[in-house]
Amino acid sequence: MTRFAGKTAIVTGASGGIGSATARRLASEGAWVFCCDVNSQAGEVIAAEIGGAFLRLDVTSEAQWQDVAKTALAHSGQIDVLVNAAGIEGELSQGGLATTYAEYRKVMDINLDGTLLGCLAIMPHMVEIGRGAVVNISSIVSFMGTPSALAYGISKAGVEQLTRSMALIGAENGGRVRCNSVHPGVIKTRMTDNIIHTFAQGAGISDEEAEAGVNSAVAFGERGEPEDVAAMIAYLASEEAGYVTGASFRVDGGWSVTSAG
Numbered sequence: 109m110t111r112f113a114g115k116t117a118i119v120t121g122a123s124g125g126i127g128s129a130t131a132r133r134l135a136s137e138g139a140w141v142f143c144c145d146v147n148s149q150a151g152e153v154i155a156a157e158i159g160g161a162f163l164r165l166d167v168t169s170e171a172q173w174q175d176v177a178k179t180a181l182a183h184s185g186q187i188d189v190l191v192n193a194a195g196i197e198g199e200l201s202q203g204g205l206a207t208t209y210a211e212y213r214k215v216m217d218i219n220l221d222g223t224l225l226g227c228l229a230i231m232p233h234m235v236e237i238g239r240g241a242v243v244n245i246s247s248i249v250s251f252m253g254t255p256s257a258l259a260y261g262i263s264k265a266g267v268e269q270l271t272r273s274m275a276l277i278g279a280e281n282g283g284r285v286r287c288n289s290v291h292p293g294v295i296k297t298r299m300t301d302n303i304i305h306t307f308a309q310g311a312g313i314s315d316e317e318a319e320a321g322v323n324s325a326v327a328f329g330e331r332g333e334p335e336d337v338a339a340m341i342a343y344l345a346s347e348e349a350g351y352v353t354g355a356s357f358r359v360d361g362g363w364s365v366t367s368a369g
């Protein structure tokens with residue numbers, strides 16, 4: 109497929125599991141991808157592999173977002189796609205009423221404010237030309253209470269709400285700047301490896317046993333692949349989704365419709 113031939117995309121969290129799979133998918137369909145992340149080492153390798161460019165970006169920095177916008181516009185003249193995939197799970201030993209405000213702020217700064225800053229920096233250039241696609245990575249946990257990951261759940265629910273407002277802003281004055289959110293379930297990345305490992309340590313069981321517990325809550329019985337999420341992101345970023353905006357899409361192997369989920 110060449111859905112992104114001649115298009116320019118910015119992907120944050122591009123050194124990570126879902127972000128790198130997304131960068132690869134968009135590039136494989138013809139996009140020039142700016143891979144953005146705080147992790148330069150992995151990001152530079154991925155950008156080189158897909159024939160794109162790495163830009164070091166801390167998504168919490170307004171100034172760095174402006175630099176990314178300037179570089180992308182200078183290179184390509186316009187930005188067609190923004191994927192906000194940078195995120196952290198936060199300190200797992202905290203949670204519930206033990207959550208510190210400092211920890212809460214850290215998670216909110218990256219997951220929610222980082223996504224907001226991305227929209228504020230890039231969307232005006234899309235609005236100017238009347239088209240573009242933004243895909244924000246939320247989580248399946250945005251639909252439920254998350255007492256053991258208080259800040260994470262709040263940040264991801266915020267991303268979904270932010271997405272709805274951005275969708276309406278993008279549709280003002282006849283614009284077709286679309287904005288949607290993707291809600292992964294349990295996907296095989298560093299993030300869920302860490303969550304499973306931490307849970308296993310706390311419960312005094314092996315990582316394999318902890319993973320089996322996680323898998324048993326998923327209708328398909330296993331964690332998803334980053335490519336499963338990248339496929340949904342690519343659809344939403346493409347013209348095929350031209351009439352889709354302000355919507356939330358689950359990629360969770362049926363986890364959220366099981367009684368465990």
Ligand SMILES: NC(=O)c1ccc[n+]([C@@H]2O[C@H](COP(=O)([O-])OP(=O)(O)OC[C@H]3O[C@@H](n4cnc5c(N)ncnc54)[C@H](O)[C@@H]3O)[C@@H](O)[C@H]2O)c1
Nearest residue numbers: 121123124125126146166167194195247292294295297299
């Ligand atoms: N893996 C899952 O099961 C799952 C489920 C639901 C939602 N998500 C969301 O998907 C997104 C990607 O997560 P992942 O599983 O690929 O994790 P990951 O840890 O593999 O990737 C996250 C990336 O974000 C980067 N990052 C962290 N802080 C940053 C900052 N301040 N500025 C720029 N980059 C920063 C990291 O360096 C890393 O490369 C996250 O938003 C995560 O919350 C993941």
